Amino acid sequence: MAQQGGSPEAGDGKMIPYGRHIIDDEDIAEVVRVLRSDWLTTGPAVQEFEKRISEYTGAAHAVAVSSGTAALHAAMHALEIGPGDEVIVPPITFAASANCVVYMGGTPVFADVDPNTLLIDPAEVEKKITPATKAVVAVDYAGQTCDYDKLKDICEKHGATLVGDCCHALGARDEHGRMAGTMADISILSFHPVKHITTGEGGMTLTENPVLAERMRIFRNHGINLDASARSKKCTWVYEMQDLGYNYRITDIQCALGTSQLRKLDGFLKKRRELAALYDNIFAGEQEIEPLRVRDGVEHAYHLYVVRVPARKREKVFEKMRADGVGVNVHYIPVHYHPYYRKTFNTGEELCPAAESAYEKLLTLPLHPAMKPEDIDYICDRLKQSLKDS
Incomplete structure (x- = not known):
């Protein structure tokens, strides 16, 4: 069965995208x-x-x-x-x-x-x-x-x-x-x-x-x-x-x-949850990597795997990980920061302090069903090293 959209081998010079179809x-x-x-x-x-x-x-x-x-x-x-x-x-x-x-x-x-x-x-x-x-x-x-x-x-x-x-x-x-x-x-x-x-x-x-x-x-x-x-x-x-x-x-x-x-959704969800659990285990106890909390009793679908890193390091970490072939992203720039909303609805800083503070730290890590455990290992290694170097 041919698959399209598979993850590259960890560290082979290709980009591991944050999300991808199969x-x-x-x-x-x-x-x-x-x-x-x-x-x-x-x-x-x-x-x-x-x-x-x-x-x-x-x-x-x-x-x-x-x-x-x-x-x-x-x-x-x-x-x-x-x-x-x-x-x-x-x-x-x-x-x-x-x-x-x-x-x-x-x-x-x-x-x-x-x-x-x-x-x-x-x-x-x-x-x-x-x-x-x-x-x-x-x-x-x-x-x-x-x-x-x-x-x-x-x-x-x-x-x-x-x-x-x-x-x-x-x-x-x-x-x-x-x-x-x-x-x-x-x-x-x-x-x-x-x-x-x-x-x-x-x-x-x-x-x-x-x-x-x-x-x-x-x-x-x-x-x-x-x-x-x-x-x-x-x-x-x-x-x-x-x-x-x-x-x-x-x-x-x-x-x-x-x-x-x-027809394949349940299998995709199972894989996403398994990969998210690998991230969770690796990041347990890390001082500079904080995954988002999951509400008690919720069965998460893990469209995204989002962590918070120190705001002062986020930009450099983003750049270093991209250079290492890890397609990190940021979800999202607060909507009220966008120029259209500032201009049209007079929004801006201090409107939503919790969201604004979180945004400065957000980093989305790759997560999709074509990924393998070794991809997670590579991504986590690169993240830890990027934090150390930043």
Whole structure:
């Protein structure tokens, strides 16, 4: 079975990337099957992928779209976010978690994170809630679930809707055994190549609410109530544009890959957890390397393996490890630091002290299922040496 995206041998002069996909012959065969079929987009492979993700997560409704960002945008549309509405988001996340609010004319409000996990802090959410707060976006940073029980209580008390950005956490479970993607009013998945499974680019929304699901289905198709597949089944050319939507459709080609990848997800997760445990064991007792804390009882999905190193050494360590072929990264620059947010929403330093302090120390180490234990040994050796030399 041919594999693509495998890790290089430790220390052989090639770069070990922080994340990477694995594509095998089964995946390729599924894509070829669709290429030879009558449907390349908005066809049965899309519906099959949605069904399989629903079954895997336990979510009642799944709506596949062209990216995780499109899924976030669809969620904000379904919730009718608009001018004058505030949506609370954490600063340690990819910019799309906040951008989706801006797309709708709303205002993102940044609530600080727990300094140990970098997950949004429910106490900080409560501080930032106002009568204008319409929703809260919780990000399952690095692959562990947020405290959805506390967040849900806060949202219900203030009449806000809870959105779970679970793009890092497919396959994770919380302390009660609940699957990521089922604990918020709307949850978001991403299938970018560095995520747990990939469709190339792609995303999905999950919800228990059929009304929200239908709004998102229409939104992904220009605001039109019937897509080509549905019109074919009804033997009609008639459709109605009921709202202003976007072309956020995903193809059958991509969804065939996604369904094939999903069959391997549990194996990918097992490998990620094994590799993370190797990191944990090596770093136990290290004074200058501090992994993020995992919440008690959580079954982590380990999209990312993030450590904190001394802020004064981080830049040099980053450069030295890259020079040694280790593709370290930093996740993330706080969203409120970006020039657009500074200019548009007057954000900046001292807005979220815990996130800002953590950012100065963050370092993401490579973690993906094609890696081997010897890769972990090499990465850890290089990190320790880089700290010593910095």
